[in-house]
Amino acid sequence: DTAVSQTPKYLVTQMGNDKSIKCEQNLGHDTMYWYKQDSKKFLKIMFSYNNKELIINETVPNRFSPKSPDKAHLNLHINSLELGDSAVYFCASSHTGAGETQYFGPGTRLLVL
Amino acid sequence: QQQVKQSPQSLIVQKGGISIINCAYENTAFDYFPWYQQFPGKGPALLIAIRPDVSEKKEGRFTISFNKSAKQFSLHIMDSQPGDSATYFCAASIKRGKLQFGAGTQVVVTP
Known part of the structure; x- marks a missing residue:
C-alpha cells in the first residue's frame, strides 16, 4: 500500500488553465505539506496543514490554494497557470508538528506550455 | 535567502570510495538536522538525522558528523555503491518546525 499518494503523476497543460493535484496519506499523520521542486532540484x-488547519503559508502567489478536507487529504489548486509554475510538486506528511520525519509522495510533474 | 548552504553541487565517486557532502548554517537556533535521499523520479526519503548534542551518528555505511562551533555538518557515505547514486539533501529545523533544505548534491557512483 502506498503511504503517500498523489494524482495525477504527470500534468501537461496550457498557460492560463486551472488545475488541481490531489494527495492522500494512509499513515495516520496529522500534518501534511506541499513542496515545489524546481528544475535545479531545489x-x-x-x-x-495540521489537523486541517493551515500552519505554514510561504510566499506563494495566491493563484495557489491548498485545501484539506480531512487529515488524510491535502489538495492543491492552481489558477491561471504560468510557465514558471512548471516543476515537480511533492506532497508529504508527518506526525505532530512540521519537521518530524516527513514522508514524501512520488511527485506530480507539471509542465505548463 | 538560503539558510542551509550545501556543497558540492555534484560529485562522482568510484565504487568503494567515500562520498562526502558538506552543509553549513548560520542560525544557531536550528536543533534538528536530517538528511534526505532522492532517487530519480521519486520523492525524497529520510536517510539519517542528528541533533546538535551529539557529534556523530552512524547508520550502516552512512555517517553524519556535526560540528556545532563551526555550524557545519556533513554526510559521509562509506564504501559507496552504484545503488547510492541519488541526490542528497541536508536540512535543518528549529524545534521540529519548518524544514529548511540545502540545494542538494547529485552523487554518481561509478562501477
Whole structure:
C-alpha cells in the first residue's frame, strides 16, 4: 500500500488553465505539506496543514490554494497557470508538528506550455 | 535567502570510495538536522538525522558528523555503491518546525 499518494503523476497543460493535484496519506499523520521542486532540484515548502488547519503559508502567489478536507487529504489548486509554475510538486506528511520525519509522495510533474 | 548552504553541487565517486557532502548554517537556533535521499523520479526519503548534542551518528555505511562551533555538518557515505547514486539533501529545523533544505548534491557512483 502506498503511504503517500498523489494524482495525477504527470500534468501537461496550457498557460492560463486551472488545475488541481490531489494527495492522500494512509499513515495516520496529522500534518501534511506541499513542496515545489524546481528544475535545479531545489525543494521549497509552500504550505503545511495540521489537523486541517493551515500552519505554514510561504510566499506563494495566491493563484495557489491548498485545501484539506480531512487529515488524510491535502489538495492543491492552481489558477491561471504560468510557465514558471512548471516543476515537480511533492506532497508529504508527518506526525505532530512540521519537521518530524516527513514522508514524501512520488511527485506530480507539471509542465505548463 | 538560503539558510542551509550545501556543497558540492555534484560529485562522482568510484565504487568503494567515500562520498562526502558538506552543509553549513548560520542560525544557531536550528536543533534538528536530517538528511534526505532522492532517487530519480521519486520523492525524497529520510536517510539519517542528528541533533546538535551529539557529534556523530552512524547508520550502516552512512555517517553524519556535526560540528556545532563551526555550524557545519556533513554526510559521509562509506564504501559507496552504484545503488547510492541519488541526490542528497541536508536540512535543518528549529524545534521540529519548518524544514529548511540545502540545494542538494547529485552523487554518481561509478562501477
